[in-house]
Amino acid sequence: MISIYNKNIEEIIFSLLKETDKEKIREIVEEIHPVDFLEFLENYEEEFYNIVEKLPDDYIVELINEAEIEDKLDIINKISEDRKNNVIPDISSDELVDMLEEADEEQKQDIFEYLDEEDKDEIKELLEYPSDTAGGIMATEFLTVKEDMTMDETIAYLRKMAPDYQTPYYVYVVDDDNILKGVVQLRQILTCNSDTKIKDEMITSVISVDVNTDQEEVAVLFEKYGFASMPVVDEKNNEILGIITFDDIMNVITEEHTEDMYHMAGLDTEEELTGDILTSVKSRSMWLTINLFTAMLASSVVGFFEGTISQIVALATFMPIVAGMGGNAATQTLTIMIRGIAMGELNYENEKDVLKKELCVAIMDGLIIGVLIGVITYIRVRNIAFGVIISCALLFNILVSAIGGFFVPITLKKFNIDPAVASSVFVTTMTDMAGFGCFLGLATIFMKYLT
Amino acid sequence: MISIYNKNIEEIIFSLLKETDKEKIREIVEEIHPVDFLEFLENYEEEFYNIVEKLPDDYIVELINEAEIEDKLDIINKISEDRKNNVIPDISSDELVDMLEEADEEQKQDIFEYLDEEDKDEIKELLEYPSDTAGGIMATEFLTVKEDMTMDETIAYLRKMAPDYQTPYYVYVVDDDNILKGVVQLRQILTCNSDTKIKDEMITSVISVDVNTDQEEVAVLFEKYGFASMPVVDEKNNEILGIITFDDIMNVITEEHTEDMYHMAGLDTEEELTGDILTSVKSRSMWLTINLFTAMLASSVVGFFEGTISQIVALATFMPIVAGMGGNAATQTLTIMIRGIAMGELNYENEKDVLKKELCVAIMDGLIIGVLIGVITYIRVRNIAFGVIISCALLFNILVSAIGGFFVPITLKKFNIDPAVASSVFVTTMTDMAGFGCFLGLATIFMKYLT
Structure with missing residues (x-):
């Protein structure tokens, strides 16, 4: 290659x-x-x-x-x-x-x-500066020029300074107090008349980031605008403090993405493909233990209906289907939500539209899967009530997965908890409990039609 | 901001x-x-x-x-x-x-x-060119120079051509047949003596990509080397065909990330936060239907043991725990594997080490979770055999999840199927069937100790 x-x-x-x-x-x-x-x-x-x-x-x-x-x-x-x-x-x-x-x-x-x-x-x-903020990833070896310099003077200055500074893609223009005034592309400097002044070529509305901005937000801006570098400023007075270049941001993008995927699976973000075994065991078993206790909540719902199950054992057979469908539907909504939050695409304005869409999709998916399982169940056990109950349970379960998949990450985000970390454990517990509760509850109410 | x-x-x-x-x-x-x-x-x-x-x-x-x-x-x-x-x-x-x-x-x-x-x-x-290859994303508006040109001639040439070409970060050097000979940084051109020749400053071992390279591999190279642009060549004769710039690659990186996450959840890669409802229903219900049928496989394992459950109904209560733990452990191994494959980190040399690590982690996690659930179960039902059986079932289940989580994506990859798409449905079916089979099978064998 x-x-x-x-x-x-x-x-x-x-x-x-x-x-x-x-x-x-x-x-x-x-x-x-x-x-x-x-x-x-x-x-x-x-x-x-x-x-x-x-x-x-x-x-x-x-x-x-x-x-x-x-x-x-x-x-x-x-x-x-x-x-x-x-x-x-x-x-x-x-x-x-x-x-x-x-x-x-x-x-x-x-x-x-x-x-x-x-x-x-x-x-x-x-x-x-915290290492995951603009201040934590910026470099201070950047070149600035004054707006009254000509292109020739700028080239001479760059020629003198270049060895000590990072490859400049843009040259930033500042006043005597280091306040950011504008930006000129390196290629503009190269291709303008030699006595053109910087101020005639510079763009004055420079897009910059405050030094305290989270690196994930910085990455979103780089992707949005396609800049090779961005200046980091003190928001209060617009003084330039450093620059961030795209190559650092590429690593941030990948890092943040791995983090999201790993968080969703309950893995430590530092875990490597061939890393230390004990470190992996420590973080993974922690996650499994948390999930063990939430699974016990679901299990206690089932326990509540032991009487019903003892009379109609076939109900137990359908439990893996209830759990599986709820979990899968929840993962779909959660993935859309967590990715949307990470990419900065979910905002106050489209929140309602997203909820509406997720609810509609859930109802339709629930109907499709519900009817399908109802027919299959009827064929298997030759009992209409059984088919209707499992249908209703799956429809309800998929609906709960959409509601949980939407509200849990949004709520966690509002409390400044990374939704990728904690959402799935909450939501699958919700769907398991709701699914088992609905399925076994309906079975208990309509028991006389099932036997 | x-x-x-x-x-x-x-x-x-x-x-x-x-x-x-x-x-x-x-x-x-x-x-x-x-x-x-x-x-x-x-x-x-x-x-x-x-x-x-x-x-x-x-x-x-x-x-x-x-x-x-x-x-x-x-x-x-x-x-x-x-x-x-x-x-x-x-x-x-x-x-x-x-x-x-x-x-x-x-x-x-x-x-x-x-x-x-x-x-x-x-x-x-x-x-x-397929749209997800180097040829499909490259642009043809790139500037090339000849090695005998001086820096001054190069600047004059750039000045003349600049308006019609993309911002050049590097200038590529070619011979009369357009064969790639070297590369010079824009800033070198700016800061060298004006009569220095290109050939004295250029780097001759240019890192390039073949026109048929998959865009995901191109992204890996950009991340690895931190280039602002890379030349695309015909591998046979090293003729330069186009260039790819980092801003296009940032989009590729994000696109591929989203794709991996969406594939794992069974979402269409084109699905948007507030997209069309019917499109979402179509792709999501497809995935849920596939999972419905695999859940029915797990369900049939449970059905096989209906006799046992009818005698010890409490077994049904533990089923959500068996399914949940297997699923969570599988997701952990799968995430590590799918991310490793996507990042090009998993290769023939470290495959064995990764397997060894995953097996060790699974055994230790399985022992921790197994002992924990064993003790809790004993406290709940006051029956040692019950505790031992659920312990063994979870240890076995977590082990299966590691084996499946390792081999399924690797095998799919070998058949050129995206492991992100299909792995989870295979692996969770495996863990569900193995987990239920082991748990209920042991319960059947040792039934007399359970009542």
Whole structure:
């Protein structure tokens, strides 16, 4: 799938071991994407020291910038003292913050040693923001220009500053107090007349995010507008504090999505495909235990009707159908709702329409499934009352699943509880209890027609 | 959350209605992101004609480029004939293709009328690629340069071509046969000496995707490398055919996420929060019907043991617990597996480790839940055998859920069936049948200890 490139990447990296010419080494590694280099290092850990020793400092910085959060510290810990002096100050502020959040107090102090006072203060400030907010994911290496600069002056300025800053896609325009005034695309700078002023080309209504915005909301904005980067501001005075780029947001989108799926299944969001067994057992058994107690609620409803079941044992046979249909219908409404909430599509205005739709769908689905099971049951047990009762129970059950599937996530959301985590346990308990209660209750009332 | 900007956007757009100065109108709309303009148009459909009439052609092009696939045609259909002449040829090729895929034959022919022969052929070629492959999402408006050009020549060339091409983040380098030779970042061009040649700055090992690559795999590469754009090539000769940019990929990522979640719940991927009721009923009732028949399989297992239940009615009370625990444990393993497959994290090498982990977790979870329910049951019914039997049944059930949760998605994947769609119905049927069978079977064997 990836052409040329991946075929001999291991060979190329191994060839570095024999290479002594620094310029040659630089040329070789410039052709290797840091992400691929990191994959190599993961597969050949025993060669780590020998190979990393050969790399230029700025490539090591790139490796740390691109590494998974939990691997960044690992790389830092493995390089020599004088290397750290050159590497640590050049790590992107957002990546450095991610790294420090994983570090213990001693490691943290050790890393701070390599930063100058200004950087240290800046990083300490960044560490104050919760890691899942705009402030927690923004970088502070962004370039700003003044509105009176010409395109030529801007290019000269970019040329001077570029090595120390992240790839700029847009250049932000600020006044003397760092208040965000406008934005210019990099390609506009390139393609305008050289004496055009920034203020003549800039867009003044810049779409920005407040530093306290949740990262999920930031992701929604990136998707909506398709920006390559967005400025982060202090909402009070519109001062620019940092930028967020699309590549960080892609990870956020995937992270948030995995989180939603895992939460719905009662999995820890940190669980990995081949992760630690005890961690998995801890979080999963917790969830199963909660579900065990709610299943016992459903079970107690059945227990309430033991007398009825003892007289008509065939009722027990239909219980898996009642439970299964309610659970499946509930999952459908819940998935629509949880996805809608996560995507920011569900709002105050369309809430009523969604409820109306879910109720209509539930009634129609309930009728279809109800009639189907009624006919099948009649054929199986040759008793019309039995068929009617199971029909009614399923219709009722599917209706309850829609009502629960709609109101539970909305209510949880209003109490600031992630609806993905807690909804399904509430809703399936509701449908189980309602389904069994309706089915066995009707059977008890109309028992004389069933035997 | 969005500063300044959104406060009076409706007011600003309404002010266009009274404006007659074309230059003034251009200045106003340039400050409004097309996505926000589209939102406005959706809310004020009755003003559509009056407002769109005022807009410059190139802004209408932007609106169409940014509109949801199903809305693009709508805009085209509403603008005047001579407008179409100016607008249609300027729509991005990838957006035009998306639009044409939604159009009927007549609309298609009508739109082709406005394209010149060359564009028509190009679009027809693009329409040949399946819409969920790299070829189906790529655009053909990309800029290429030759390796002997200097930075100054490149800038002059970009300046000339820029208006007709998508924002370039990277510039691709090709030979005379359009074979991909290298890539240069836009910012490198800006910050190098003006007489540096492209070939001295370009990276030659370009990471590209073959035109037939599935869009989900393309998304994985974008996430992995954090590229702003990627070239699409013909794998055979490395000829560059198009480019894909990150903003298209963000939509793909979200689309694929939603698809996975919806498939797991048996929802149609096109279903919307406030969509058409009948469409929802059709797809959802289909899924519920399938599940009805599989629930009947589970029900027939229970039916097999009617004799046992008639003697010990309390067994029926425990059935919801057996079904619930199996279902929940299965969902956990399934979610891990389906997410792992979708993210490209599950492969031939780690398959065994994953299975080992899932089995270990299931045994430990099964023991925890088994002992817990055993003790609770003993306290409730004061019968050790009852406690032991329900314990064993849950341990067995959770183990089956891990085995099914592992093998079913892997097997479906091997037969090229989306594991998200079909796994849960198979696995829950397995766990229900195994759980009921084990529980009621043990109860039948050891009946004399239960009464």
